[in-house]
């Protein structure tokens with residue numbers, strides 16, 4: 137029952153791996169788009185103890201839902217990074233419509249090319265192999281005490297300080313969250 141958690145992004149990841157044989161683009165695609173349900177977004181931000189005014193980054197921000205909730209509900213300074221043109225536009229438009237431009241933004245670029253040294257919290261929903269790839273960069277950049285919350289997939293070389301299982305997100309799917317503190 138519990139291992140249903142990997143069904144979503146992992147299945148999308150398998151399809152994605154098959155597509156990855158297509159001509160190489162400059163930006164390495166670390167996961168296909170597969171959104172975190174809103175109820176789980178809230179649990180991620182609560183697990184990460186996000187406070188008003190803190191800086192958070194969502195690595196691969198999709199439609200921007202984590203960034204938007206972080207700014208709107210948790211009053212944080214929130215930044216997403218998203219390379220996909222249409223997801224970048226969709227999320228940026230929503231931020232503008234919601235009047236959140238001062239505290240939320242989506243960088244149209246590559247997860248590997250950003251500076252996370254100011255972060256208090258990172259949220260990550262990428263494939264396990266991608267977590268392994270970004271880990272050295274994060275180890276170099278993150279200041280002591282930065283919290284990292286991952287959805288469904290862990291950083292295999294790090295020990296989580298807390299793991300949370302969500303048995304049902306309201307749509308019959310279960311999830312696992314990992315909290316790390318650098």
Ligand SMILES: C[S@@+](CC[C@H](N)C(=O)[O-])C[C@H]1O[C@@H](n2cnc3c(N)ncnc32)[C@H](O)[C@@H]1O
Nearest residue numbers: 165166167169170171172196198219246247261
């Ligand atoms: C599984 S989705 C997660 C979306 C969002 N964080 C959420 O949890 O709802 C992963 C996202 O990462 C983006 N992505 C993958 N590789 C990337 C890269 N190298 N730079 C920027 N975005 C990337 C994908 O386009 C996709 O939107």
